[in-house]
Amino acid sequence: MIxxxxxxxxxxxxxxxxxxxxxxxxxxxxQGEIRLMLVDSPADYDEVNIVVSKIEVHAAGSGTNSGxxxxxxxxxxxxxLKLTNGANSIIGDRMLPVxxxxxxxxxxxTGSNVVIDGASYALDVxxxxxxKLNHNFDIEEGKLYLLTLDFDAARSIKPTNDDHxxxxxxxxxxxxVVSGSIFGIISPASVRAAITTTxxxxxxxxxxxxxxxxxxxxxxLPEGIYDVTIEPEDDGYxxxxxxxxxVVAQQDADLGTVTLTEKP
Numbered sequence: 001m002i003x004x005x006x007x008x009x010x011x012x013x014x015x016x017x018x019x020x021x022x023x024x025x026x027x028x029x030x031q032g033e034i035r036l037m038l039v040d041s042p043a044d045y046d047e048v049n050i051v052v053s054k055i056e057v058h059a060a061g062s063g064t065n066s067g068x069x070x071x072x073x074x075x076x077x078x079x080x081l082k083l084t085n086g087a088n089s090i091i092g093d094r095m096l097p098v099x100x101x102x103x104x105x106x107x108x109x110t111g112s113n114v115v116i117d118g119a120s121y122a123l124d125v126x127x128x129x130x131x132k133l134n135h136n137f138d139i140e141e142g143k144l145y146l147l148t149l150d151f152d153a154a155r156s157i158k159p160t161n162d163d164h165x166x167x168x169x170x171x172x173x174x175x176x177v178v179s180g181s182i183f184g185i186i187s188p189a190s191v192r193a194a195i196t197t198t199x200x201x202x203x204x205x206x207x208x209x210x211x212x213x214x215x216x217x218x219x220x221l222p223e224g225i226y227d228v229t230i231e232p233e234d235d236g237y238x239x240x241x242x243x244x245x246x247v248v249a250q251q252d253a254d255l256g257t258v259t260l261t262e263k264p
Contacts, residue, residue, distance in 0.1 A: 028095060029141070030097060030098050030141060031095045031096060031097055031098060031139075031141065031142075032095070032096060032098055032139040032140050032141055032142060032143045032144070032145060033093070033094070033095050033096070033139075033143070033144045033145065034057065034071065034092070034093070034094065034096055034137075034139060034144075034145045034147065035090060035092070035093045035144060035145070035146050035147070036055065036071065036090065036091050036092040036093070036104070036147050036148075036149060037088040037089065037090055037091070037146065037147070037148050037149070037176075038078060038080075038083055038088060038089045038090075038091045038148075038149050038151060039083045039084070039087070039088045039148055039149070039150050039151070039219055039220065040080035040081065040083040040084055040150070040151045040152070040153050041084065041150065041151075041152045041153065041154060041205065041206045041207060042081065042084055042153070042154065042194075042206065042207060042208045043080070043081065043153035043154035043157065044154065045081065045114045045115060045116055045153070045157070046081075046114075046115040046116060046117070046118065047079050047081055047113075047114065047115035048079065048080040048081055048114050048115075048153045048157065049077050049078070049079050049080075049111075049112060049113050049114070049115070050077070050078050050080060050108060050112050050123075050151070050167075051075065051076075051077050051108060051109040051110065051111040051112045051125075052072075052075070052076055052077075052078065052091060052106055052107065052108060052109070053073070053075045053107045053108070053109040054070065054072065054073045054105075054106075054107035055070070055071040055072045055073075055091060055092040055104070055105070055106055055107070056068045056069060056070050056071060056104070056105040056107075057069050057071060057096070057101045057103065057104055057105075058101060058102050058103040058104075058105065059097075059099060059100070059101055059102075060099065060100035060101060060102050060136075061100075068105065069096060071092035071093070071094050072091065072092045072093075072094075075109065076091070077111070077112075078091070080151055080153045081153065083151075084207055084208070085207055085208075085210060085215060085216055085217045086181070086183070086217035086219055088148070088219075091149075096139045097139070098139050098140060098141050099138070099139060100136065100137075100138055100139075101136070101137050101138075101139065102134065102135070102136050103132050103133060103134055103135065104132070104133040104135055104147075104149075104173065105130060105131065105132050105133070106128075106130075106131045106133070106169075107129065107130055107131075108125045108128045108129060108131060108167070108169070109125065109129075110122075110125065112125050112167060114157060114165055121163055121164070121165055122164075122165075123157070123165050123166070123167045124160075124164065124165065124166040124167065125167045126166075127166065127167065127168055128167045128168070128169050131169055131171075133149070133171060133173050134173075135147070135173040135175075137175065145175070145177075146175070146176035146177070147173065147174070147175055147176065148172075148173075148174045148175075148176055148179070148219065148220040149171050149172070149173055150171065150172040150173075150174065150205070150219070150220045151169065151170075151171050152170040152171070152172070154206075155170040156168055156169045156170045156171075172199075172203065172205075172220060174220040174221075174222065176220075176250065177249065177250065178222055178223060178249050179219075179220050179221055179222050179223065179247075179249060179250075180221055180223060180247040180248050180249055180250060180251045180252060180253065181217055181218060181219045181220070181221060181247070181252045181253065182197070182217070182218045182221065182226065182228060182245055182247060182252070182253045182255060183215070183216065183217040183218070183252055183253070183254060183255065184215075184216060184254065184255030184256055184257065184258055185209075185213065185214045185215050185216075185256070185257045185258065186209040186214040186215075186216060186230065186232075186257075186258055186260065187214055187257050187258065187259045187260065188214070188260070189209070189210070189211060189212060189213050189214030190211065191232045191233070191234045191237050191260055192208060192209055192211045192232070192233045192234070193208070193209045193216075193230050193231060193232045193233065193260070194206060194207075194208055194230075194231045194233070195207050195208070195209060195216045195218060195228060195229070195230050195231075196228070196229050196231070197218055197221070197226045197227060197228045197229070198226075198227075199221065199222060199224075205218050205219075205220070205221065206218075214257075217252075221247045222247075223247055223248060223249045224246075224247055225244055225245065225246055225247075226244075226245045226247055227241055227242070227243050227244065227245070228241065228242045228245055228255070229241045230242070230258060230260070232260055235263075236262055236263055237260040237261065237262055237263065238260065238261045238262075238263055240258070240260065240261070242255060242258070
């Protein structure tokens with residue numbers, strides 16, 4: 001009797017384990033996953049706080065006012081200046097029906113602000129409400145599609161008058177599957193440096209080295225060849241340009257330690 005009961009218990013446990021494994025290892029039929037990550041280029045502010053109230057994507061072939069699928073409707077505030085040198089924040093993640101999509105829409109809400117010398121100033125976001133970003137992509141069954149939104153805070157915020165600021169978002173949308181990064185270390189670390197490169201003829205990507213350890217990272221760079229300019233903030237050091245750096249999709253190009261030269 002003990003043997004028979006033990007056998008039944010083991011059989012039941014096996015069925016439970018099999019069922020558990022099956023449900024966790026398979027994704028819904030006819031769906032794939034999208035994940036949006038937010039990054040930023042540095043700007044001359046203490047903080048740049050952007051309130052995002054809703055994120056949607058648009059299915060190809062749908063009308064202008066239809067075909068929008070919500071990725072997130074949870075209001076969240078992001079300090080863009082914390083999302084530099086490889087840091088990012090996931091702002092949307094969900095399963096989508098397999099198919100083609102053409103746009104991403106961000107609803108940016110009131111409460112967005114900039115902080116300068118410890119004082120907070122409201123951002124006028126009237127021109128950014130319901131911001132549409134054109135980007136064609138495919139969702140494939142059982143696959144994860146990673147997408148980076150590179151928010152350029154310095155170019156996006158426009159001072160008006162009387163300490164007023166307006167948001168005109170400048171955002172690059174880059175699929176992770178076709179992009180890579182460039183990283184390295186500036187020496188001496190105490191010499192804070194601006195690191196820039198250009199995508200094509202006009203699209204500048206920049207960051208600032210970490211003043212503690214000298215590290216830097218330029219992210220969401222489409223596969224290709226890049227020249228990187230390093231401009232120290234300390235006038236006692238010379239700027240330098242590193243030529244012809246090859247960026248391979250889904251890989252990091254390591255520049256190692258870049259030692260700056262003191263001016264004679």
